[in-house]
Structures are given as C-alpha cells and as structure tokens.
Amino acid sequence: MTSSVLSEITVGTETQRGFINDNVYHSAEYGEIHYSSYFPGSYDGTKPYALFITLPGYEGLYFQGVGANMVEDFGVEAIKYNSEMIVLSAQLNDWGEASAKQAIALTEYFIDHYNINKSKVYLHGYSGGGETGSLIMGIRPELYTAYLETSSQWDGDLEVLAKAKTPVYLATGENDSYYGSQPLKNAYNKLRGIYESQGLTETEIDKILVLDVKDQAYFTERGYTDQHGGGMAFAHDETIMKWLFNH
16 A cells, blocks of 8 residues: 555545445546445555455445445455455446446556455446446456356446456346346357357356356245345355355
8 A cells, every 4th residue: 555545545434334434536537436445454555455346236326325335235245255355335426337437447546556466356246336347347357357247237348358258247037127137148148159259168168157047936035025126135145256256
C-alpha cells in the first residue's frame, strides 16, 4: 500500500456485517466509485492477499442507499473460503458499461496499491451486477482469475473472453422470474462453440466453463418460492463458491 491511498480513498465511517460501508475511490477518469470493504485483521501489506469483488443487483446500487449492497450474502460468505482475502462489495450506479469500467478501475486500483496476489483475483455478479460482470469479461477478462455470474444474463463480448479463457461459472434458475434461463444457456452454447473452434477438448472446456441451471426444488428446499430472488441461495452453496475460490 502506498501513501497515495490516503488521498485517493475516503474511508467510510459505518460498519455493517463486518464491512466498512461507503468507502469512495476518487478516480480521476471515472469519478466517485463507492464500495464496502472487508480486510482480514491479519492484513498488514507485507504478504499478498487474494481479492474478491462482488457486484450486487439493482436493489444494491448506490442510489438505493448506503449499505443496500450488504443485504446480499456473497461478500460475507466469501470470507469463509479464504482467511487471507480482501473482499469488496461495489455500489455502482447502473448495470451498464460505465459501471463496468468503474469496477475495472476499482480492481486495478487495489492491485496497484495493495499487496494483492494477482493469481487470486475473483469477480462475481448477481442479477444486474451479473450483466455488469459480463461486460467486464468482455473488456478486461485477463484481470480476473475466475468469474461467477448468478441469476442474470450475458451482455459482454464472448470473443474477448474466449481469448483470455478466464474460467466462468453461470448459475441460474430454470424459470428465473426476471431473466429466465435461456439467455445464459445461449451464452454458454455460444462460448462453448468458440472454444471448440479453438480446438479445446470437452475436458478442457469443462474446466473453464460451467452452466448450472437449478430446478424449483433447489430453491424450495432453501426457503425460496421465487427463483430470481432465490439466486441469493447460491452464496451459501459450497459447490458453487468452492469452484470460484479453488481457482
């Protein structure tokens, strides 16, 4: 960490679920980037730590109120998988390209100014945050070790992603009430076709691309009737979360 952190970051004053809310990275190019942060007590900058950034859905965007992003469990649950990992929950302004560029800028800032293990930089997006995450995968996929998209649709450039071969896990409900499952199925099939044209074997593709479509029983067993809102359950699914953090 360098002294410039003190001038470029305004640290929030409120805590929620172990996270500091409403930190602001003052980006010269992209303006104010708001986020919640969790730093393990052991972090002192002398050892590289993993970095996980989660992008919340519409209800967690900044205009919804400070800390609205912390209603989602992905950041909190992520802490359990690596005791040496910094976790950020971004509070962006929308789910489009402007927010995608802000999330990239936030990632780059942490990589440049904190002691981050560049081989363990993870990204997740839920719902609208998943749309943003997919755009990121179509702009700077090489920044990330692996990407988890839940209950969303794919808006990003698959050709750019295919060049980087960043591992991607797509999880959704068969009858997601907002997106349905077809958009992610289409993205999966298209990306798989690109990888096949590159000459990758089925085994090689399966290691970097997963489509996980859950039926209603999966959500009902976890107390959800609505499959889109039930996407919150993916944060508590060890199979899914371990896939991400084992990369």
